[in-house]
Amino acid sequence: MIRVGVVGARGRMGIAVMAAVGEASDCELVCGVDVGDDQSAVDECDVAVDFTTPDAVMATLERCIAGGVHCVVGTTGFDDARLDTVAGWCAGNPSVGVLIAPNFGIGAVLMMQFAARAAAYFESAEIIELHHPDKIDAPSGTARRTAEMIGASRALHGLGAAPDATSQALDGARGAMVNGVHVHSVRARGLVAHQEVLFGGLGETLTIRHDSMDRASFMPGVLLGIRRVAAHPGLTVGLDGYLDDTTSER
Numbered sequence: 001m002i003r004v005g006v007v008g009a010r011g012r013m014g015i016a017v018m019a020a021v022g023e024a025s026d027c028e029l030v031c032g033v034d035v036g037d038d039q040s041a042v043d044e045c046d047v048a049v050d051f052t053t054p055d056a057v058m059a060t061l062e063r064c065i066a067g068g069v070h071c072v073v074g075t076t077g078f079d080d081a082r083l084d085t086v087a088g089w090c091a092g093n094p095s096v097g098v099l100i101a102p103n104f105g106i107g108a109v110l111m112m113q114f115a116a117r118a119a120a121y122f123e124s125a126e127i128i129e130l131h132h133p134d135k136i137d138a139p140s141g142t143a144r145r146t147a148e149m150i151g152a153s154r155a156l157h158g159l160g161a162a163p164d165a166t167s168q169a170l171d172g173a174r175g176a177m178v179n180g181v182h183v184h185s186v187r188a189r190g191l192v193a194h195q196e197v198l199f200g201g202l203g204e205t206l207t208i209r210h211d212s213m214d215r216a217s218f219m220p221g222v223l224l225g226i227r228r229v230a231a232h233p234g235l236t237v238g239l240d241g242y243l244d245d246t247t248s249e250r
């Protein structure tokens with residue numbers, strides 16, 4: 001049995017994770033903690049799952065890594081500086097596995113992989129991510145990660161900057177720039193989590209779109225992370241390596 005604690009237990013994702021873990025025959029739900037609760041209950045777990053806020057998650061990670069508790073993190077808002085900090089904590093306790101996945105949806109992970117593959121063949125690439133208006137961070141972690149993967153693929157294949165003659169623009173009109181890729185964030189009531197990756201080449205475009213209609217779509221990926229994190233010591237970013245059951249250490 002894998003002993004699991006959920007941090008952010010009263011949040012939208014936390015509630016869904018508590019239910020999914022509770023129903024998994026190979027997992028035991030040890031605790032669910034939220035703001036104001038005693039976080040020490042998590043110290044007794046094999047795996048801590050964190051769906052909180054960009055501010056709160058760092059405390060979870062520091063505590064769990066030092067205490068030898070593996071971490072499965074869905075909280076978004078990680079930049080390179082934060083990831084470097086986490087990697088430093090991991091170096092201090094190398095047997096601990098930490099998975100930080102900006103998106104636990106299997107379809108979303110495949111969308112990112114397909115986008116990275118397509119990026120080698122198109123002059124232009126932009127990302128449009130669309131989410132519910134209660135989301136704190138923009139762009140989404142998925143969009144950031146997709147942009148990083150596209151940028152890396154473009155660099156590997158010798159593609160320079162995408163063509164863009166814009167010389168006059170209102171602030172934000174071209175979106176945020178992540179690893180050389182423009183990312184546009186839409187927030188509207190009724191949306192859950194959606195993303196389009198738009199590629200353009202001579203006389204053709206390719207659009208790759210993923211839609212999460214329900215938070216249930218993330219649960220198979222979260223359970224996969226819980227089951228495999230102990231076998232992947234160190235920091236892993238993205239679920240990709242877990243799907244292929246090979247590590248993608250950062």
Ligand code: NAP
Nearest residue numbers: 008010011012013034035051052056074075076102103104
């Ligand atoms: P949410 O409903 O606001 O839930 C966050 C929960 O964390 C709230 O209950 C919040 O409590 C709690 N929290 C805040 N600070 C805490 C602390 N110090 N210790 C313990 N709990 C704390 O948000 P959500 O929609 O569930 O999303 C949570 C995170 O997951 C976001 O970063 C979101 O972008 C991300 N997300 C990731 C995926 C993925 O697949 N990776 C999918 C969906 C969402 P209060 O409300 O009292 O502040």
